[in-house]
Amino acid sequence: MKTKAIILDEKAIQRATTRIANEIIERNKGIKDVILVGIRTRGVPFAQRLAKKIESIEDEKIEVLTLDITFYRDDLTEEYKEPIVKDSNIEYNIEDKIVVLVDDVIYTGRTARAALDALVHMGRARKVQLAVLIDRGHRELPIRPDYVGKNVPTSRNEIIDVNFEEIDGKDQVKIKAIE
Template sequence: MSEKVIATADDIRRALTRIAHEILERNRGADNLVLVGMLTRGAPLAQRLAGIIASLENIKPPVGNLDIGLYRDDLSLRDTQPVIHRTDIPTDISDKKVILVDDVLFTGRSIRAAMDALIDLGRPQLVQLAVLVDRGHRELPVRADYIGKNIPTALSEQIEVRLKEIDGKDEVVIITEGRGQA
């Protein structure tokens, strides 16, 4: 197995700053925005985006965490069942502009689950998707509105986003299975 860093802490910081600007540009400010981070690693990313937005505008949008475990379509297929964590969104999302935040966009199935989970909480005015990495290989018609970095990958490769709040440091790595075993 080999591991290669494809984005450093600085790269991540710059990507998030750009995404924050894009969110403000597209939505003409921070009015009525709610940032919702998908657990686990979407949560600190949403917090950081809200922090950057607060430093640019004079409003800090509310930030929440969303657990999608109960909405997954692969519960009967996975070897380990996901732990269900508490969804915690500090405001009613009805008629709000919800920015859904995740670390990696891959098959699109998590986003499908997240949208179902969100709709169960209320009827947002709109939902936009921000991801740090888009690695391709969609299995559902899902696309991101804001992308930190496009990383073309092979299905056999793994992308891991590591964040200070959880992993002690910021980086994105690509993990390739060592080829050929005896």
């Protein structure tokens, strides 16, 4: 795959994280009863970064949980398959909590839907919100993120490649063309 452009560099990711953290605080009038749930894999470091930023603003700790959804990446193939929800490390009561699902990219909406299904089995949250670093469009389900770092219109023969220091050794978001 050929890199077409770097969409976000380290500083741009930091700015988007700060903005989304502030939006989460503002929309929920603080962080009382708010928990962040990172969708594995790259939603987890993004959720941890949001938590760190929220904690620095609010001077209060916010819970970060991991939701493990194993799926066939429908942004890499034309043959779309349902994501498979596997066990998560969530041993947390989400009853009456405001859950902010966090992921790196939203594309078709199938991953977010699978995450919502997993949350339903863990209890009844007061509210569920969705935060993503990149919204690339092409939704197949009526799911819209509440918080978006950057909207990046793409074609179906392009891929958004999110790199986080914690996993990839660098912070950047690239758009790649499938050759």
